[in-house]
Amino acid sequence: MAKENKKIKFHLFDFKFTPLKEYESSNNSSSILKSCIDRINNERTQNNKAIVVDRNENRDSESRQLFVSSAAYRLKDKVYKCRIALIRDGKIPTLVNKKNYTLTSFDQLGSNSIAETTNFYIDMNSKVPIVCCEFHSQGPRISDIEYYFRYISSHHMLGLSKACKASIHMEMPINDVLTSISEVLKFKIKVRPQRLAYINDSVNASFVGNMSELANTVDPSYIKVEASFRDFGNVAFKKNNKAKTFIKRTLNDINNDNQVGDDFDDFYLEFENNKGNFDTFSLISGKVELGVNCTYLSPGNIDTKELYNRIMVEFNSYLDSKK
Structure with a gap:
């Protein structure tokens, strides 16, 4: 049986950090972003933990806990291959049997939680990184990635930047x-x-x-x-x-x-x-959009290696067109 394919869409943005005054001469957007990712990976390797940031911590609304689960550097491409997750506490799904469409409760997770994930890839070939981000209607969005890295780079953690802005690429800016x-x-x-x-x-x-x-x-x-x-x-x-x-x-x-x-x-x-x-x-259809077809390894489980290889062809072609 042929494996099912799915069309995956990606949007793009410039990742711009504004260094604190004392670091203006020694840091730019790329170096600050690299420091953030080093901090994320050190937490994972040294403490076996993730840096979890609640975007709605100080708001009267449902928590929106985010964490980068992986951030690997591809030296050949000068690209970070990343994944960010959104924890769905309080939103336990129900399993459906597709043979007879009966529903089964899925509420015995113990210490585990459901998470929605978004893949994104960061090109580091210039002073301002360019990000190719999977569009995921239920998972983390561009504004979540922006908030997460702003938090880590700011006084909350690294104290390197006073601002972080994801500038989305539009057909008409x-x-x-x-x-x-x-x-x-x-x-x-x-x-x-x-x-x-x-x-x-x-x-x-x-x-x-x-x-x-x-x-x-x-x-x-x-x-x-x-x-x-x-x-x-x-x-x-x-x-x-x-x-x-x-x-x-x-x-x-x-x-x-x-x-x-x-x-x-x-x-x-x-x-x-x-x-x-x-x-x-x-605002919606005017965003620059890249798309590729990708294979499911199993129902709902995209082949992420294939996804990376395919979208990088489109991503590099787009970057070349901007030179």
């Missing part, structure tokens, strides 16, 4: 939209109600607050808003500065905080640029 947008023609937003609170705190716009109030009124699974600002059958129109202010504020916050971007299920924009041309931007 957000900064290009911000500098070129002249008029907002249309936007579409889709978001789950439980994510609106963080967006509202960050963006601090009455439009998002009104979405939150509406969600509280009717309790939907998600809320979707589409707004148009020009009647193309009418030549005369007036500028809509309120819409442009809202969009620019939202894009700035997405650009500065990856969690804001993660909280949108869709963010689509049609706009007129400063040259008078029509343009579009999509």
